[in-house]
Amino acid sequence: MTFLKSAARKLAIFSVAMIMVVGTFFMNASEASAAEITIVMGGTKGLVFEPAIATIKPGDTVTWNVGALPPHNVQFSKTPGDAALAASLSHKGLEGKGKSFSVTFPADAPAGNYDYFCMPHRGAGMVGKIVVEG
Ligand SMILES: [Cu+2]
The missing domain is CATH 1.20.5 (Single alpha-helices involved in coiled-coils or other helix-helix interfaces)
Known part of the structure; x- marks a missing residue:
């Protein structure tokens, strides 16, 4: 037993x-x-994207929230794709406190580094990078 x-x-x-x-x-x-990630524009460290580098996969959605020291936006300057892809990922409007915007990276987005900056604060070093994994 x-x-x-x-x-x-x-x-x-x-x-x-x-x-x-x-x-x-x-x-x-x-x-x-598909995953969703959030990046704060203008955080506790001033005119920066937090996190400055984010790793995603094609099909994922990135949301940028306006934090401190607005207005902010997102302009992709260098991507592994063509200029049309960079333009389609960019958010040209300037956004104020409490606003946010999202972009879904295409399922066929090429792997690599997607460099972007905030237009009003590029000179202050407000730059970021999305790393798209293959
Ligand atoms: Cu900014």
């Missing part, structure tokens, strides 16, 4: 472990779908 109880306990522990392992597969599957 003791042997059977021990075997049943081992089976129960094994079952719980398997459920956790299978659950991890589902978590990884959801991570593979």
Whole structure:
């Protein structure tokens, strides 16, 4: 009987472990779908994007929130794609406090570095980079 109880306990522990392992597969599957990341324009360190460098995958959405020292915007200056892609990702309007805007990177966005800056504050060093993974 003791042997059977021990075997049943081992089976129960094994079952719980398997459920956790299978659950991890589902978590990884959801991570593979499109993600959303947020960048603050003008944060605690002044005229900077926080984070200044963000890594995404094609199909992900980036939202920029206006923080301190507005107005701000996002102009892509150098991308692995063509000028039309840079223009389509850019937000030309100037946004004030409490505003935000989002851009979804195309599913076929080429991998590489997407450099951008804030037009009014480029000279102050307000630049950022989106790294699109392949
Ligand atoms: Cu700015």
